[in-house]
Amino acid sequence: MADFVQLLVSGVSQGMIYALLAVAYNITFSTSRTINFAIGNLLMMGGVVGFSLYIDMKTGQPLGRSFIIPFMGVLVVGSILGAFINKFAVEPSRRMKSEYGSALATLAVGIVLRNLVERRWSTDDYKFLSPVGDSPIRIFGAGVYPQEVLIIAASIFIVVALETFKSKTVLGRSIQAISEDRVTASLMGINPGFIVGFSFILSAMIAGVAGLLVAPITLVSATMGTVIGIKAYAVSIIGGLESGYGTIVGGIILGLCEVFTARFISSGYKDTTGFVFLILIILLRPNGIFGRKVVRKV
Amino acid sequence: MTPVLELKNVSVNYGNITALRSVSLQVNAGELVSLIGSNGAGKTTTLKTVSSILHPKSGEIFLQGKPLHLLQPHEVAGMGVAHVPEGRKVFSTLSVEDNLIMGGYLLARREGLKAVTAEMKKAYQLFPRLDERKKQWAGTLSGGEQQMLAIARAMMMRPKVLLLDEPTMGLSPVRINEVFQYIQVLKDAKTTAILLVEQLAYRALGISDRAYVLDQGAIKTTGTGKELLANPDIKKAYLGSKT
Ligand SMILES: Nc1ncnc2c1ncn2[C@@H]1O[C@H](COP(=O)(O)OP(=O)(O)OP(=O)(O)O)[C@@H](O)[C@H]1O
Ligand SMILES: [Mg+2]
Numbered sequence: 001m002a003d004f005v006q007l008l009v010s011g012v013s014q015g016m017i018y019a020l021l022a023v024a025y026n027i028t029f030s031t032s033r034t035i036n037f038a039i040g041n042l043l044m045m046g047g048v049v050g051f052s053l054y055i056d057m058k059t060g061q062p063l064g065r066s067f068i069i070p071f072m073g074v075l076v077v078g079s080i081l082g083a084f085i086n087k088f089a090v091e092p093s094r095r096m097k098s099e100y101g102s103a104l105a106t107l108a109v110g111i112v113l114r115n116l117v118e119r120r121w122s123t124d125d126y127k128f129l130s131p132v133g134d135s136p137i138r139i140f141g142a143g144v145y146p147q148e149v150l151i152i153a154a155s156i157f158i159v160v161a162l163e164t165f166k167s168k169t170v171l172g173r174s175i176q177a178i179s180e181d182r183v184t185a186s187l188m189g190i191n192p193g194f195i196v197g198f199s200f201i202l203s204a205m206i207a208g209v210a211g212l213l214v215a216p217i218t219l220v221s222a223t224m225g226t227v228i229g230i231k232a233y234a235v236s237i238i239g240g241l242e243s244g245y246g247t248i249v250g251g252i253i254l255g256l257c258e259v260f261t262a263r264f265i266s267s268g269y270k271d272t273t274g275f276v277f278l279i280l281i282i283l284l285r286p287n288g289i290f291g292r293k294v295v296r297k298v
Numbered sequence: 299m300t301p302v303l304e305l306k307n308v309s310v311n312y313g314n315i316t317a318l319r320s321v322s323l324q325v326n327a328g329e330l331v332s333l334i335g336s337n338g339a340g341k342t343t344t345l346k347t348v349s350s351i352l353h354p355k356s357g358e359i360f361l362q363g364k365p366l367h368l369l370q371p372h373e374v375a376g377m378g379v380a381h382v383p384e385g386r387k388v389f390s391t392l393s394v395e396d397n398l399i400m401g402g403y404l405l406a407r408r409e410g411l412k413a414v415t416a417e418m419k420k421a422y423q424l425f426p427r428l429d430e431r432k433k434q435w436a437g438t439l440s441g442g443e444q445q446m447l448a449i450a451r452a453m454m455m456r457p458k459v460l461l462l463d464e465p466t467m468g469l470s471p472v473r474i475n476e477v478f479q480y481i482q483v484l485k486d487a488k489t490t491a492i493l494l495v496e497q498l499a500y501r502a503l504g505i506s507d508r509a510y511v512l513d514q515g516a517i518k519t520t521g522t523g524k525e526l527l528a529n530p531d532i533k534k535a536y537l538g539s540k541t
Contacts, residue, residue, distance in 0.1 A: 170403060170406045176391065176392060180389050180390065183383075184383060187349055187381045188375060188400050188401055188403045189404035190372055192372070
């Protein structure tokens with residue numbers, strides 16, 4: 001039982017990170033119809049920037065600052081990178097009307113970011129001491145890391161806040177309008193360029209925060225975003241590319257699969273079962289778990 | 299007096315196909331002007347060029363004397379041009395209410411949400427059926443209801459000129475009558491000038507102050523609604539059906 005609770009919390013918290021990144025993929029996909037393949041490395045930037053502002057690299061000990069500082073730092077760097085990617089990778093590809101242009105350009109930005117971090121920062125792995133403590137707390141006799149609980153709570157908050165923003169505010173609704181019909185939305189006075197730029201900033205900030213959240217349970221390094229980025233991309237597809245809550249379900253399924261496989265079969269098969277599961281869902285529900293086919297009458 | 303909307307020698311190409319040849323037309327304050335012509339005459343192209351979805355190869359377009367032809371679509375909307383596109387194009391995954399709020403995007407930015415709510419109330423008064431269905435996805439409305447929504451959504455920005463592209467397309471005779479009634483109401487309110495594109499030329503001319511006949515991308519004739527209704531050439535070419 002204790003073991004089960006422990007695995008459950010680990011799996012769900014891992015899954016919520018996938019869900020957050022999947023949401024980051026979704027926002028920009030819905031407004032620009034392009035996939036931002038730099039997302040994994042934006043998560044990495046969140047981890048690295050947060051680490052640098054919070055932990056002393058030489059001693060590995062906290063610098064003694066409030067956690068607000070790395071948090072704000074991650075938001076600022078994320079929004080700059082999001083705006084940069086839109087301006088210099090996505091917009092030029094749109095102008096060239098090249099189908100693969102923006103996929104390649106965003107992939108390239110991601111690789112450049114990773115190389116920059118390797119060259120200018122470090123090629124090593126670092127332990128990021130959790131701001132909420134690294135000793136397990138007892139829940140139902142199980143030892144659960146406070147950081148895992150923080151991840152779950154923060155991720156749910158972010159996804160719910162985002163969905164509420166999208167359905168309850170004028171700006172949020174215009175993201176949906178642009179995603180459904182860019183030309184008609186522009187006839188209402190909505191500037192598509194502005195909405196797309198805004199969505200890239202929002203998306204990069206979410207990816208950065210995901211990096212800050214996951215760093216204490218993994219390690220901080222220049223390569224920390226690579227595999228997570230690919231898995232979250234799969235989750236964004238199974239969640240239904242435009243459904244925020246679908247990604248939570250998809251993420252949790254993947255997280256649980258991995259944790260339970262690692263525990264009961266072998267950690268070597270961890271990635272395999274997760275991907276088999278994802279492939280099954282894609283075959284059974286091509287529009288994703290919550291994806292809906294839109295009825296459009298003429 | 300400067301017209302609300304003025305096109306001066308506007309020519310438009312699709313690749314090397316010429317769709318409009320030196321089209322000039324005017325819509326004055328409070329006027330309902332219709333643009334009629336057979337399939338492929340260039341009516342939709344004209345409206346799309348006004349709202350900058352298309353850009354003219356040559357010629358100029360003015361709203362109250364200010365140039366529109368160099369702007370982007372959202373900027374043209376910002377100047378006060380509302381365009382109800384061919385095929386209605388409601389946001390099918392948004393609710394009826396959210397569609398109206400999108401129509402009020404500019405109003406919300408300029409005057410805040412209160413103004414949007416007030417404008418929405420007016421829309422529901424004019425179209426009670428939208429009020430009953432305000433929480434419903436717009437994609438699940440009937441064709442006639444979608445057309446009402448598309449018109450109501452365009453009026454949310456309190457436009458200076460309203461462009462209507464075949465609002466009766468695909469509707470049953472009863473719904474067509476309804477749409478013309480609503481257009482009459484909007485005309486009588488005199489809050490916006492209207493440029494109406496219609497296949498049902500007979501009906502359109504009946505409620506229009508003036509009209510232009512477009513033929514293969516060029517203006518063929520113009521006159522008041524009454525004059526064109528009485529014109530034997532026009533009768534023969536465009537007024538076959540008296541729906
Ligand atoms: N995207 C396009 N590419 C190439 N040619 C086009 C395009 N859109 C329209 N055309 C051509 O331009 C001409 C004018 O088209 P337009 O849609 O403006 O006609 P219309 O008067 O609105 O016709 P309808 O009554 O059928 O809606 C037609 O010959 C049409 O084939
Ligand atoms: Mg047309």
